[in-house]
Amino acid sequence: MTAPSLAAPSGTTPRLPAPTPRPGRHVLADAGAMVARSLRLVRREPDELVLGLVLPVMLMILFVYVFGGAMSVGTDYVTYATPGIVLLCAGYGASNTAIAVEQDMSGGIMDRFRSMPIVASTVLVGHLVASVVKNLVTTAVVLVVALLVGFRPVATPLEWVAAVGVVAAYVVAITSVAAFVGVLVRSPAAAGGFGFFMLFLPYVSSAFVPPVTMPAWLRGFAEHQPVTSVIETIRGLLVGLGSDARPVTDLGTTAVLALAWCAGLTVVFLGGAAWAFARRRR
Amino acid sequence: MTSDVLVHARGLRKSYGSPRRPVRVLDGLDLALHRGEVLAVLGPNGAGKTTTVRILATLLRPDAGTATVAGHDVVRDAARVRGLISLTGQYAAVDEKQTGRENLAMMGRLAHLPRRVVRARVDDLLDAFDLAGAADRRVGEYSGGMRRRLDLAAGLLTRPQVMFLDEPTTGLDPRSRQTMWEVVRAVVADGTSLFLTTQYLEEADQLADRVALVVDGRVVAEGSPSDLKRRVGDARVELTFATSEEAARVGSTWPGTDAHATVPGPGPDVATSSTLRVPTDGSVGHVRDVLAAVAATGAEPERWEVREPTLDDVFLTLTGHATRARAPRDTGSTAPGAGAPADHEETAA
Ligand SMILES: Nc1ncnc2c1ncn2[C@@H]1O[C@H](COP(=O)(O)OP(=O)(O)OP(=O)(O)O)[C@@H](O)[C@H]1O
Ligand SMILES: [Mg+2]
Numbered sequence: 001m002t003a004p005s006l007a008a009p010s011g012t013t014p015r016l017p018a019p020t021p022r023p024g025r026h027v028l029a030d031a032g033a034m035v036a037r038s039l040r041l042v043r044r045e046p047d048e049l050v051l052g053l054v055l056p057v058m059l060m061i062l063f064v065y066v067f068g069g070a071m072s073v074g075t076d077y078v079t080y081a082t083p084g085i086v087l088l089c090a091g092y093g094a095s096n097t098a099i100a101v102e103q104d105m106s107g108g109i110m111d112r113f114r115s116m117p118i119v120a121s122t123v124l125v126g127h128l129v130a131s132v133v134k135n136l137v138t139t140a141v142v143l144v145v146a147l148l149v150g151f152r153p154v155a156t157p158l159e160w161v162a163a164v165g166v167v168a169a170y171v172v173a174i175t176s177v178a179a180f181v182g183v184l185v186r187s188p189a190a191a192g193g194f195g196f197f198m199l200f201l202p203y204v205s206s207a208f209v210p211p212v213t214m215p216a217w218l219r220g221f222a223e224h225q226p227v228t229s230v231i232e233t234i235r236g237l238l239v240g241l242g243s244d245a246r247p248v249t250d251l252g253t254t255a256v257l258a259l260a261w262c263a264g265l266t267v268v269f270l271g272g273a274a275w276a277f278a279r280r281r282r
Numbered sequence: 283m284t285s286d287v288l289v290h291a292r293g294l295r296k297s298y299g300s301p302r303r304p305v306r307v308l309d310g311l312d313l314a315l316h317r318g319e320v321l322a323v324l325g326p327n328g329a330g331k332t333t334t335v336r337i338l339a340t341l342l343r344p345d346a347g348t349a350t351v352a353g354h355d356v357v358r359d360a361a362r363v364r365g366l367i368s369l370t371g372q373y374a375a376v377d378e379k380q381t382g383r384e385n386l387a388m389m390g391r392l393a394h395l396p397r398r399v400v401r402a403r404v405d406d407l408l409d410a411f412d413l414a415g416a417a418d419r420r421v422g423e424y425s426g427g428m429r430r431r432l433d434l435a436a437g438l439l440t441r442p443q444v445m446f447l448d449e450p451t452t453g454l455d456p457r458s459r460q461t462m463w464e465v466v467r468a469v470v471a472d473g474t475s476l477f478l479t480t481q482y483l484e485e486a487d488q489l490a491d492r493v494a495l496v497v498d499g500r501v502v503a504e505g506s507p508s509d510l511k512r513r514v515g516d517a518r519v520e521l522t523f524a525t526s527e528e529a530a531r532v533g534s535t536w537p538g539t540d541a542h543a544t545v546p547g548p549g550p551d552v553a554t555s556s557t558l559r560v561p562t563d564g565s566v567g568h569v570r571d572v573l574a575a576v577a578a579t580g581a582e583p584e585r586w587e588v589r590e591p592t593l594d595d596v597f598l599t600l601t602g603h604a605t606r607a608r609a610p611r612d613t614g615s616t617a618p619g620a621g622a623p624a625d626h627e628e629t630a631a
Contacts, residue, residue, distance in 0.1 A: 112375035117365040
């Protein structure tokens with residue numbers, strides 16, 4: 001029986017740190033531990049990893065070979081649609097954070113986190129960072145597949161960096177919404193519903209068809225919803241074209257609008273998630 | 283005296299459900315855990331044990347009443363309280379997709395322990411809980427008992443002032459339970475006070491200095507295990523007959539026999555259909571008288587034994603009282619055969 005040695009292992013038994021008058025004292029260390037945790041959990045989610053690889057390939061085949069022939073958007077369809085597929089995959093991947101957060105909220109581990117002298121809401125930071133990492137990997141996969149089927153970007157290295165930055169900002173924004181949803185809902189199915197929504201949202205934007213082809217009532221939404229400004233920015237950066245397939249002219253304004261959308265969504269929903277987190281009791 | 287009280291709950295009330303149809307779970311619960319003490323909270327399913335632990339561990343706000351840990355209010359000073367406690371809840375609080383070692387290391391990091399200390403402590407805990415061999419397997423592949431052991435280990439990374447364990451050994455095999463008890467004793471010997479809930483009355487008997495029995499969200503009895511046992515009455519002679527008819531005959535002719543006069547104290551009552559129980563002080567003389575009285579009825583018991591009251595008796599008696607007070611018809615189990623209910627309440631009277 002090794003048990004009795006437990007209480008004082010070679011005289012080094014750690015005492016719990018003194019009560020923390022300011023609970024945020026270790027907030028960076030807490031966040032670091034939570035990020036490490038979430039990254040590990042993401043790596044070990046085989047379904048999601050497979051989906052992260054299969055979804056881009058399937059979408060690419062669908063858009064380029066199935067729809068591509070019938071689409072006339074004024075340029076090669078793979079050129080037009082690839083930025084949309086990037087966002088579709090990244091947005092969907094980010095939305096899955098809602099499921100991970102919901103699992104944490106309803107699982108026993110949250111009780112332990114909340115009973116420890118840590119900033120328990122850093123668990124959301126962990127999911128946020130893991131989501132960015134995961135979806136940038138997905139984005140890389142999409143782009144590789146796109147290059148294989150004929151996508152020919154014209155971006156300079158700086159434009160590439162900018163494009164990746166915009167994708168990351170978009171992922172942060174959607175993950176924030178997902179975290180909020182995950183804290184609020186009470187079942188995995190409800191959390192999954194957000195993924196369905198995010199799978200659908202890019203279709204009602206300029207991601208796959210120019211909004212001018214839509215009926216007026218839908219077009220108003222499609223032209224002004226956040227995905228559109230993000231997609232136009234990425235398309236402008238990577239292939240230099242606008243939604244009308246003509247060389248892009250007002251990229252600066254669009255980019256500012258896109259980043260403003262992302263920042264706004266992030267602030268509102270991450271704040272909302274933290275607020276709801278503090279109030280939610282199992 | 284009061285400065286000695288480490289955890290103090292006064293008048294805790296808690297209801298779940300909608301405001302229009304609230305389900306009252308805690309109904310004015312008072313408890314105190316003294317420094318250095320092990321308090322075991324017993325109670326039937328749904329009595330409110332977990333709810334109490336969750337309130338004391340800052341996870342849940344009471345609707346009314348106050349609770350303090352080392353003088354800090356669990357609602358207003360939750361952050362301070364968290365620096366003093368460790369909680370291992372009723373349901374596993376570990377990540378299935380991490381290995382046992384990774385789970386413990388993560389908790390050590392979150393406890394802000396230096397890396398070197400974490401590593402040593404994790405190894406110690408894995409050894410103590412017999413998990414060293416499975417340390418690098420994912421928890422999702424663990425058996426229920428292994429998971430429980432890991433969960434307990436995660437609550438022991440640091441040395442808190444108060445440790446809350448909600449049904450720590452449910453699902454553990456006897457050997458693991460023994461190990462757990464050893465560990466708990468070592469931790470308590472080291473100065474940690476323990477607030478424990480359990481369904482295993484032997485566990486309370488083994489570990490606890492004091493036992494509180496909670497029924498319907500209120501403490502109905504409190505005291506040391508031996509206090510409580512005394513409360514449900516004396517030892518008893520239990521006589522088991524071949525048939526329930528014979529037991530019934532002995533029971534019914536008992537007061538009428540001559541021998542009865544020589545047996546002081548109350549007569550037998552029916553424990554199960556074929557078993558009679560006679561309260562006794564356990565002395566040789568009294569037991570001899572009881573056996574003589576049985577012999578006088580002409581019946582021969584198949585088995586007999588003198589039984590000291592156990593915490594099980596305390597539990598069944600006192601929870602029976604409370605349940606009956608609320609729902610007179612719901613007396614619980616009914617013995618097979620003769621249909622005589624196991625009437626523990628009368629034994630206590
Ligand atoms: N989140 C909740 N929502 C609604 N009712 C709840 C909730 N949690 C607990 N209850 C109810 O509160 C009562 C007490 O529950 P609690 O978990 O405190 O009991 P317990 O004494 O720990 O029981 P057990 O021995 O089964 O663990 C039960 O009737 C339960 O149904
Ligand atoms: Mg319970």
